[in-house]
Amino acid sequence: MLELFAFPGGVKPDSHKEESARTPIVPAPLPPLLVVPFRQSATGGVDIRVQAGEQVLKGQCIGSAEGPFGTCVHAPTSGKVVAIESRTLPHPSALAAPCAIIEADGTETWRERVPLDPYATDPAQLRARIREAGIVGLGGAVFPSHVKMNARIDTLVINGAECEPWITCDDRLMRERAPTIVAGAAIIAHLMGAKRILIGIEDNKPDAAAAMRAAVAAVGQGEMQVISVPTRYPAGGEKQLIRVLTGIEIPYGKLGPDFGVQCFNVGTAHAVARAVLHDEPLITRVVTLAGNYVRPGNVEAPIGTPIDALLALGEPKADTDRIVMGGPMMGFVLPDTSLPVVKATNCLLAMSPTLFPPSPPEMPCIRCGACTRVCPMVLQPHELYWHARAKNFGKAQEYHLFDCIECGCCAYVCPAHIPLVDYYRFAKAEIRAREREKAAADRARERYEFRKFREERDKAEKAARLAAKAAETKAKLAQEGAEAVIAAAQSRAHAEEKDSS
Amino acid sequence: MAYAPHISQPVSVRAVMLKVLAALVPGIVAYVWFFGPAILVQIAIASLTALAAEALMLRLRGKPVLLFVTDGSALVTAWLVALTFPPIVPWWLTVTAILIAIVIAKHLYGGLGQNPFNPAMVAFCAMIVAYPQLMSQWPRAEMNTFEPMLRAIFSSDRQLDAIVMATPLDALRTILRDPEQRATIAGILGSHATFGNIGGRGWEWVAAGYLVGGLWLLQQRVITWHVPVAFAVTLAVIATGFNIANPERFVGANFHLFTGGAMLGAFFIATDPVSGSTTPLGKIIFAAGAALLTWIIRSFGAYPDGMAFAILLMNLFVPLIDMHTQPRVFGHRRKSET
Numbered sequence A: 001m002l003e004l005f006a007f008p009g010g011v012k013p014d015s016h017k018e019e020s021a022r023t024p025i026v027p028a029p030l031p032p033l034l035v036v037p038f039r040q041s042a043t044g045g046v047d048i049r050v051q052a053g054e055q056v057l058k059g060q061c062i063g064s065a066e067g068p069f070g071t072c073v074h075a076p077t078s079g080k081v082v083a084i085e086s087r088t089l090p091h092p093s094a095l096a097a098p099c100a101i102i103e104a105d106g107t108e109t110w111r112e113r114v115p116l117d118p119y120a121t122d123p124a125q126l127r128a129r130i131r132e133a134g135i136v137g138l139g140g141a142v143f144p145s146h147v148k149m150n151a152r153i154d155t156l157v158i159n160g161a162e163c164e165p166w167i168t169c170d171d172r173l174m175r176e177r178a179p180t181i182v183a184g185a186a187i188i189a190h191l192m193g194a195k196r197i198l199i200g201i202e203d204n205k206p207d208a209a210a211a212m213r214a215a216v217a218a219v220g221q222g223e224m225q226v227i228s229v230p231t232r233y234p235a236g237g238e239k240q241l242i243r244v245l246t247g248i249e250i251p252y253g254k255l256g257p258d259f260g261v262q263c264f265n266v267g268t269a270h271a272v273a274r275a276v277l278h279d280e281p282l283i284t285r286v287v288t289l290a291g292n293y294v295r296p297g298n299v300e301a302p303i304g305t306p307i308d309a310l311l312a313l314g315e316p317k318a319d320t321d322r323i324v325m326g327g328p329m330m331g332f333v334l335p336d337t338s339l340p341v342v343k344a345t346n347c348l349l350a351m352s353p354t355l356f357p358p359s360p361p362e363m364p365c366i367r368c369g370a371c372t373r374v375c376p377m378v379l380q381p382h383e384l385y386w387h388a389r390a391k392n393f394g395k396a397q398e399y400h401l402f403d404c405i406e407c408g409c410c411a412y413v414c415p416a417h418i419p420l421v422d423y424y425r426f427a428k429a430e431i432r433a434r435e436r437e438k439a440a441a442d443r444a445r446e447r448y449e450f451r452k453f454r455e456e457r458d459k460a461e462k463a464a465r466l467a468a469k470a471a472e473t474k475a476k477l478a479q480e481g482a483e484a485v486i487a488a489a490q491s492r493a494h495a496e497e498k499d500s501s
Numbered sequence B: 001m002a003y004a005p006h007i008s009q010p011v012s013v014r015a016v017m018l019k020v021l022a023a024l025v026p027g028i029v030a031y032v033w034f035f036g037p038a039i040l041v042q043i044a045i046a047s048l049t050a051l052a053a054e055a056l057m058l059r060l061r062g063k064p065v066l067l068f069v070t071d072g073s074a075l076v077t078a079w080l081v082a083l084t085f086p087p088i089v090p091w092w093l094t095v096t097a098i099l100i101a102i103v104i105a106k107h108l109y110g111g112l113g114q115n116p117f118n119p120a121m122v123a124f125c126a127m128i129v130a131y132p133q134l135m136s137q138w139p140r141a142e143m144n145t146f147e148p149m150l151r152a153i154f155s156s157d158r159q160l161d162a163i164v165m166a167t168p169l170d171a172l173r174t175i176l177r178d179p180e181q182r183a184t185i186a187g188i189l190g191s192h193a194t195f196g197n198i199g200g201r202g203w204e205w206v207a208a209g210y211l212v213g214g215l216w217l218l219q220q221r222v223i224t225w226h227v228p229v230a231f232a233v234t235l236a237v238i239a240t241g242f243n244i245a246n247p248e249r250f251v252g253a254n255f256h257l258f259t260g261g262a263m264l265g266a267f268f269i270a271t272d273p274v275s276g277s278t279t280p281l282g283k284i285i286f287a288a289g290a291a292l293l294t295w296i297i298r299s300f301g302a303y304p305d306g307m308a309f310a311i312l313l314m315n316l317f318v319p320l321i322d323m324h325t326q327p328r329v330f331g332h333r334r335k336s337e338t
Helices: A123-132 A169-194 A204-217 A238-246 A266-278 A307-316 A370-374 A379-390 A394-400 A409-413 A420-500 B013-035 B038-060 B064-070 B073-084 B093-108 B120-130 B148-152 B166-175 B185-191 B202-218 B225-244 B253-257 B262-269 B280-300 B306-325
Strands: A032-038 A045-048 A061-066 A078-088 A096-104 A155-159 A196-202 A224-229 A261-265 A284-291 A297-302 A322-325 A346-352
Touching: A032 A078, A061 A123, A078 B093, A123 A169, A123 A266, A123 B166, A155 A169, A155 A238, A155 A266, A169 A196, A169 A204, A169 A224, A169 A266, A196 A204, A196 A379, A196 A394, A204 A224, A204 A420, A238 A261, A261 A266, A266 B306, A284 B093, A307 A322, A307 A346, A370 A409, A379 A394, A379 A420, A394 A420, A409 A420, A409 B064, B013 B038, B013 B262, B038 B064, B038 B073, B038 B148, B064 B093, B073 B093, B073 B120, B073 B262, B093 B120, B093 B225, B120 B306, B202 B262, B225 B253, B225 B262, B225 B280, B253 B262, B262 B280, B262 B306, B280 B306
Parallel strands: A155 A196, A155 A261, A196 A224, A284 A346
Antiparallel strands: A032 A096, A045 A061, A078 A096, A284 A297, A322 A346
16 A cells, blocks of 8 residues: 655635536537637647638647647647637636637548557657647646656656546546546556556545546556545645655656656546547547536537537526636636637636625735645745735745745635735736846847947947058058059150160 | 635634634633622723724724724734733723723734734733732632722722732732741742632632633634643743742742633733744744743742733744744755745
8 A cells, every 4th residue: 555645734625526526428519610729738839730711620730839838739620710810718818819710510520540559659759649639738737748748757646636626527537438547647657667657536536536446457557556645625736646645745946757756637648548549639628517507517528619508518507607717726717608618628617606605805814824724835825925915026935936836725714815816926927027027128238238249349340341441452552652653664764765765 | 806716714804803702701701700790891891992992993094994893803802901901900991901902002003913012912011010009909819899899990989908919929929029928839829818729719710711712712723732832831841840949939830820811821812813923833932932931020020920021022023933933835945045
């Protein structure tokens, strides 16, 4: 039996998993029009490869990966690209980015698919396949997976903790598709040279754990273990789960492979298996419909499906006043439900004032320390709040502001109802903006100094050239002058000779 | 728009304050049992004055009056003032003390959550310096003397001889420091009517009441163990050590813990989060320092009880203590570079 480690802090909100976890995942109907953003992760770049009017096949790459962090983007179904235009993304920033508007033809005609044998394929090629399949972290952070796989590790952690209340997409996926997840985990472990695979699942999901155990037993993978971890938010945080399963603490600024460990979500492992073994890129994902619905549950939706179409499947009750993408601890309120499903859309939480009462008025901090007891990063949230509020950003960084994972435990327990995480996000954004400004100013100064240097250098060179030329001319003149004098003298001499002869 | 998290625990500042008030009830019941209902009169005067002063200051500062007046923090200050003062001080002394606590020590520093010093202890120190005599007239235990006590509170004609008696700490100190008496501590504790089984007569039961309420606060997670345990252990260790070294001069741990403000201080005053340290180690240092200073002032100082001064002195150190007791951040090494 594996020894488990505790992570500090954490909270135990009501999990509310039962409502949406009761029924199997249902495929969402294919919408007539899909909106596929070319930007599927915050870091990745994409080169748009289709034009309006072009016919596309299901799974066809419509945007190829650019730069080290780029991943491909695919047509989720066959049809026609009717437009490429900028649309608002379902992201807290609510920024707009180019999207392909695809009219489905309903035939679901696949492009040619070429399955790979992962154990007979060169690792670089395997990684390229994962990148070309557009695989990003499906736990919600959508970080490009191929970047995380570019390392050798000892221990692979597969994250099936799903600690956010209400969300059950990973729970259902593990119950229904455990063999695929296990196959994906084995592929990643093979690719990264991991000697053991630890699959962590919160102990409030016994069915998922049983299904996963059965799948592991079926393949008889040597060093693969399914481990039930205590249910405590945020046990599914990458750093928290790694700590629980291995005892390793990864500080801010370090990565898992620095400690011989890497962590992927169960959904990501599932996507890796589909991509490698069946050459199906990441064009659908499981989305939980939880909260104020008539029919809560999980749906598997093509990326680009309008969120409205999914909501209709769950039927939000009449008093629903907002939809949160993500869970109640870390999700954000969607500005508009016509936005498309993206790879980060793990849950569409319907909220009503009765189910999620608005926060009571904010009071001053009384330094009660409730936040310090629940912070999984062992920060002093009240000190961070104090300095962030005072815009004393240097001090906030001294108190390790950037170690904050924004899990929301502090705000969850705050008796003064202070939206603490907002203050940290604000402080982080300000600090980053200032750093960008400073970098920009530095670059401008460097440019200016270089221009001055160049101008002076050019001036000096020009002066030197002119001087050289002048000297040359002078010398030439002098020489020409001398020659002329000689010539004149010679001609005179000739003339004299003639005269005298 | 509201941002994450979208859920929160059903907790509030008001609930925290009401729990503190509820936890004081067992001590108050013992108080009334042994010393009569005069303390209830003082609590009422203190509470009304505190709420009025709070409302006035909130209005002057342009803050939402109703929201903050009902947060319960002024009542906690009022009750602590009433419970640390002699129950027979004149009404105007209680009123003045509350005004000092609420107006000066709390609101002039920025109101709830902003005061560097414990308001009740500021009021106590101000009053014991300004009115040392009134602040040292304590009633006798086990006498149904409500009427003269009431007269002492509201009338200028204070005939106190029948009801007043020195507190145990005061009595012990006076006798021990009088070379004529040649008294031993055992002799004093055994003979004198002021003393009970382990502390002062009656007072030991009040302290026991505070202990019960304090343990409930611990169970409710309103406070953590660090402050009461560090305070009690430090006071007990020092008192026991000196008592063993010189039993003629220094009284033992039980007496220290069950007399004066020790138990109230350990669970209700040193645990004040606003003016205390917030890190686990910081809380221990804060409470241990307060206990040490309390013992020093009790044993060598000019005042019989040192709790209030000890708390205020330690309040001064809080920023320094907090700064040097930051816990190890997840993943960082202990002496992490900042």
